[in-house]
């Protein structure tokens with residue numbers, strides 16, 4: 001086990017505990033997402049792991065060695081870890097290359113230059129090598145900070161919302177190169193995100209926090225197919241949440257239904273179409289079975305009345 005957080009207790013204010021006996025772990029080479037709504041404690045947990053905040057009780061172990069937090073380190077941070085927070089802490093008067101090369105040895109300058117170039121390519125910033133960070137956008141600065149963190153090949157990399165400042169096409173490019181780099185170098189990664197769908201293909205595990213509590217810690221597939229509650233299901237996008245009475249009246253096996261799990265079919269529950277809107281890869285439809293409102297996705301526009309078939313677990317792979 002690379003990292004173990006054991007029975008952690010932490011509060012910012014004396015009368016409100018954020019973490020009350022929190023435990024999580026990560027194996028070497030694993031990529032895990034720390035997911036949950038804004039304010040659930042993702043950034044705080046990353047700060048605690050990296051040693052920027054003192055905890056009240058519990059243990060954090062890296063490779064079996066107990067970490068001491070800020071009390072135990074003259075310089076904040078842990079040497080086998082790198083953390084890219086939501087503020088990037090770049091050297092404003094040094095160039096992008098100098099920032100990325102900050103932790104790389106000067107013994108072989110040619111090798112250092114090549115290495116910096118390679119890292120800048122990973123984050124798509126090779127054209128900005130000689131620019132100073134003060135002239136870069138927030139998203140560009142974030143990418144420079146990621147390249148600098150990768151430069152030391154940390155055993156454990158902590159990224160707090162690394163794609164939050166990027167537009168869609170940059171995000172797609174960066175996430176693929178970043179995850180490939182992490183996998184090829186056998187780094188372990190904890191990435192905090194609101195947008196779980198964006199990183200899902202690369203994840204080994206999703207750790208979900210709700211108000212500082214760990215509520216689910218499973219593979220992406222298990223988390224998606226068997227979410228612990230509607231809060232978890234909603235991390236993946238829209239979801240229909242049925243009450244007990246609605247579930248029973250439709251004779252269904254569960255309360256939570258993603259829109260694509262409800263199909264228009266020749267036979268099924270009759271539903272009235274209230275709205276049908278083009279949404280790119282599908283049509284977004286609001287329909288109603290008796291007084292039960294539902295959202296479903298279809299590949300064509302709907303109108304009038306349609307029959308709906310609910311795809312139960314047993315019908316899936």
Ligand SMILES: Nc1ncnc2c1ncn2[C@@H]1O[C@H](COP(=O)(O)OP(=O)(O)OP(=O)(O)O)[C@@H](O)[C@H]1O
Pocket residue numbers: 012013018036037038039040041042043044045194
């Ligand atoms: N310095 C602080 N002092 C007091 N309370 C804080 C402080 N920083 C965060 N909090 C509170 O602790 C809780 C967890 O905050 P945290 O930033 O860890 O959440 P988060 O899940 O990372 O949110 P986001 O996704 O918006 O970044 C929130 O209720 C927040 O208001």
